[in-house]
Amino acid sequence: DVKVTQSSRYLVKRTGEKVFLECVQDMDHENMFWYRQDPGLGLRLIYFSYDVKMKEKGDIPEGYSVSREKKERFSLILESASTNQTSMYLCASSPFEGTDTQYFGPGTRLTVL
Amino acid sequence: KQEVTQIPAALSVPEGENLVLNCSFTDSAIYNLQWFRQDPGKGLTSLLLIQSSQREQTSGRLNASLDKSSGRSTLYIAASQPGDSATYLCAVTGGDMRFGAGTRLTVKP
Numbered sequence: 068d069v070k071v072t073q074s075s076r077y078l079v080k081r082t083g084e085k086v087f088l089e090c091v092q093d094m095d096h097e098n099m100f101w102y103r104q105d106p107g108l109g110l111r112l113i114y115f116s117y118d119v120k121m122k123e124k125g126d127i128p129e130g131y132s133v134s135r136e137k138k139e140r141f142s143l144i145l146e147s148a149s150t151n152q153t154s155m156y157l158c159a160s161s162p163f164e165g166t167d168t169q170y171f172g173p174g175t176r177l178t179v180l
Numbered sequence: 181k182q183e184v185t186q187i188p189a190a191l192s193v194p195e196g197e198n199l200v201l202n203c204s205f206t207d208s209a210i211y212n213l214q215w216f217r218q219d220p221g222k223g224l225t226s227l228l229l230i231q232s233s234q235r236e237q238t239s240g241r242l243n244a245s246l247d248k249s250s251g252r253s254t255l256y257i258a259a260s261q262p263g264d265s266a267t268y269l270c271a272v273t274g275g276d277m278r279f280g281a282g283t284r285l286t287v288k289p
Contacts, residue, residue, distance in 0.1 A: 071223075109184070109269065109281040125276075157223055168214060169277065171223035 070094070071172035073158055079178045086145040088175050090158030097162060099141035100169060101125075101133065104155040116141055148179045182207045184272055186280035193260055194288050201255040201283045203270035208248045215244050215255050216269045218282065224269065228255070260287045 074089035092099065098117055102110040102125075112125030114133040122133050130152060134142040141160075145152055155176050159169040183206045193199050203213070212231045216224040228237045228244040230253070236245040243256040253270055269282040 076221075107189075107281055110271075110279040112276065159224075168226050168229050171216075171225070173223045174221070176221065 071158060071160055071170050073156075073172040073175050075175050076173060077176050077178075079180065080145075080148050081180050082149060084145075084148050084179075086148050086177070086179075088143040088145075088156055088158075088177070090141045090143070090160075090172055091139050092141075092160040092170070093139065094160065094162070094170070095138065096160040096170075097138075098160060098169075099135065100159040100161075101131075101141065101143045102157045102159065103127070104157055104174075110157065113143065150179050153177060153179045182210075182272060182274055182278040184270060184278050184280040186268075186270060186283050188283060189281065190284040190286075192286040192288065195260060195262060197260050197287075199257050199260055199285070201257070201268050201270075201285070203253040203255070203280055205251045205253075205272045205278070207272075207274060208251055209274055210248065211273045213244075213246050213253050214271045214273070215242075215253075216271065218267045218269060220266075227268075257285075260285075262287050262289050 071092045080086050100115040101113045104110050111127050113131050116122045116135045132144045155174050157174045158172040161169045185204045214229045215227045218224050230237045230246040241258040246253045264287050267282040267284045271279045
């Protein structure tokens, strides 16, 4: 079975802090994704990556950056956390672009005070 | 830009009832459509994947249909159980994957 893990289930940070969210997949997938999920808005794509050291902006990249130094690991970075970044963050991976299912991690509930 | 809508936002039914969840999308140029389940505070689990050339997929008590021309999909759950209580999301894949906001289902014993 594909396993996607996220470093924390719950995280509380203060405004202005630098925050790292880590995601690891164990199936050698090329593609990895970061979403945020907010009530009534569904999942919105922040960034994705099709290969090591490659990244593409999604719909809402402002205030975020990403890093993919190894194929299995995709990190989401909040350079200076703000209260409007309080959300559920979901990581996903997939073996092929566009046509295949994505496998999701358990999510990280981030609260910025 | 693809928009995905799920109605209703919430649904409550008694145990044993058959039910239908609805998903609509604006652009019919899709590769596939998926239905996911999400339990509170958890990630998404894929339930059914329908390729654009298919009309439906079945898994156990679940049946999903796809009508690309009308931009609609339905998820049919037969003989609902309390364990089916969760949020159900549909997602369409074209150049990227777009999600609906979900339908929160409660099945009462």
